[in-house]
Amino acid sequence: MAHTKAGVTLELVQGNIVKQNDVEAVVNAANAQLRTGGGVAGAIHGAAGPGLAKETKPLAPIQPGEAVITGAHDLPNAHVIHVLGPVYGRDEPSDELLRTGYENALQRAEENGVTSIAFPAISTGAFGYPMDEAAHIALKTMLDWAPRLDTVELIRFVLFDGSDLKVHEQALSALLDAEDAA
Ligand code: AR6
Numbered sequence: 001m002a003h004t005k006a007g008v009t010l011e012l013v014q015g016n017i018v019k020q021n022d023v024e025a026v027v028n029a030a031n032a033q034l035r036t037g038g039g040v041a042g043a044i045h046g047a048a049g050p051g052l053a054k055e056t057k058p059l060a061p062i063q064p065g066e067a068v069i070t071g072a073h074d075l076p077n078a079h080v081i082h083v084l085g086p087v088y089g090r091d092e093p094s095d096e097l098l099r100t101g102y103e104n105a106l107q108r109a110e111e112n113g114v115t116s117i118a119f120p121a122i123s124t125g126a127f128g129y130p131m132d133e134a135a136h137i138a139l140k141t142m143l144d145w146a147p148r149l150d151t152v153e154l155i156r157f158v159l160f161d162g163s164d165l166k167v168h169e170q171a172l173s174a175l176l177d178a179e180d181a182a
Pocket of ligand 1: 015016017018029030031032035036037038039040041042043085120121122123124125126127128129158159160164
């Protein structure tokens with residue numbers, strides 16, 4: 001599913017965040033120490049190689065909602081943008097911190113002239129954020145920000161499995177219906 005608003009195309013696909021060869025920046029669902037870990041962080045550090053951890057070490061720790069940008073090392077992209085999402089039920093207010101994480105990722109992208117960026121569903125794995133609530137926040141943030149973006153033209157959400165993709169498609173459809181009704 002794809003939707004274009006204010007010259008920004010929002011794409012929802014099923015896939016692996018480390019296989020997005022055609023985008024300039026990929027987003028990492030990071031830990032505070034910016035180290036390798038499970039899920040997305042493990043996949044990104046694994047594919048990028050040890051140079052990534054060397055580069056991130058002096059940038060850590062980061063706070064929930066913060067985003068930092070590095071090179072992508074052995075990944076096929078130019079940049080990795082590391083976002084620390086909130087741990088659901090612990091880092092409060094979780095909704096604001098999740099939105100801020102997405103906003104800060106877009107800001108780092110714009111500061112670096114990035115035209116295309118791929119996001120995983122931040123906080124929805126180890127950090128326990130319910131997928132439907134997280135999808136609504138993530139996609140609403142993208143739609144709200146589309147008119148303000150100068151360099152970013154493509155925003156892709158890469159969902160690991162089909163049911164997560166479906167949840168995102170339903171959330172985007174509901175947001176677009178609400179925009180049409182307004
Ligand atoms: N590509 C796309 N999506 C993925 C991939 C992948 N390769 N692998 C997992 N997902 P998570 P979080 C999905 O746990 O909740 C780490 O251990 C996954 O199904 O990676 O922000 C870090 O070290 C889920 O929907 O991120 C942190 O400590 C989503 O990506 C902590 O987990 C996010 O899952 C961060 O937790």
